[in-house]
Amino acid sequence: MQLNDLVTTRLRLRPITPAILTEQFWNLSEADFRKLFDVDTAGYERYRGMVEKGMETDRLSLLFFLLIDAATGHTLGQCGYHSWNRFHDRAEVFYMLHHDADKGNGYMKEALQSVLAYGLEEMRLHRIEAFVKPGNIPSEKLLLHFGFRKEGTAREHYLVDGVYEDSDCYSLLSTR
Numbered sequence: 001m002q003l004n005d006l007v008t009t010r011l012r013l014r015p016i017t018p019a020i021l022t023e024q025f026w027n028l029s030e031a032d033f034r035k036l037f038d039v040d041t042a043g044y045e046r047y048r049g050m051v052e053k054g055m056e057t058d059r060l061s062l063l064f065f066l067l068i069d070a071a072t073g074h075t076l077g078q079c080g081y082h083s084w085n086r087f088h089d090r091a092e093v094f095y096m097l098h099h100d101a102d103k104g105n106g107y108m109k110e111a112l113q114s115v116l117a118y119g120l121e122e123m124r125l126h127r128i129e130a131f132v133k134p135g136n137i138p139s140e141k142l143l144l145h146f147g148f149r150k151e152g153t154a155r156e157h158y159l160v161d162g163v164y165e166d167s168d169c170y171s172l173l174s175t176r
Contacts, residue, residue: 006065006114011107013065013079013114018055025051037066038075038098059087063123064094067111076102079111081119081128090127091119095142108142116146116172126174131157131167140168148172 003020006013016024025033025047034044055062064080077098081091095112097103119125130148132139140150148170156164 008110008114010070011111012068012070014068016064022051059085076107079115089125091125092129120174128172130170134166134168143170
């Protein structure tokens with residue numbers, strides 16, 4: 001699997017694997033790491049936990065992309081796959097923009113198009129899953145735009161601030 005940047009009209013998508021994340025964490029200063037990943041102290045500590053505890057097994061891994069504004073070089077967010085099960089050719093896609101000012105500008109649609117193609121073609125995924133908080137209309141529209149189908153609701157699926165929340169499950173299947 002080739003790990004080159006993906007390029008869209010306005011974005012450069014920089015691939016991050018567990019090995020790359022670990023290398024960046026140990027080789028960059030905290031300030032440089034936080035700037036590259038556009039995270040605060042809590043985000044930095046979350047990455048520390050991932051690096052120190054491990055992120056993959058013989059079957060499970062992750063691969064995501066930093067969304068970098070091609071014009072400014074600033075990191076806008078992330079988009080990629082976690083819970084990547086190589087044995088079963090499936091993964092859960094995730095996406096986020098770090099700042100509200102960047103939302104609604106089509107960045108995620110632009111990024112997700114390339115990330116989904118990469119998952120289907122390069123990672124050879126058969127099934128891509130997405131879990132969305134019920135009522136998150138922008139996210140639902142985004143997934144439906146790319147052909148995802150809603151499968152149902154996973155009850156009390158995520159723990160958020162001490163409260164278990166439901167997730168609507170969407171999937172996209174390979175047509176190969």
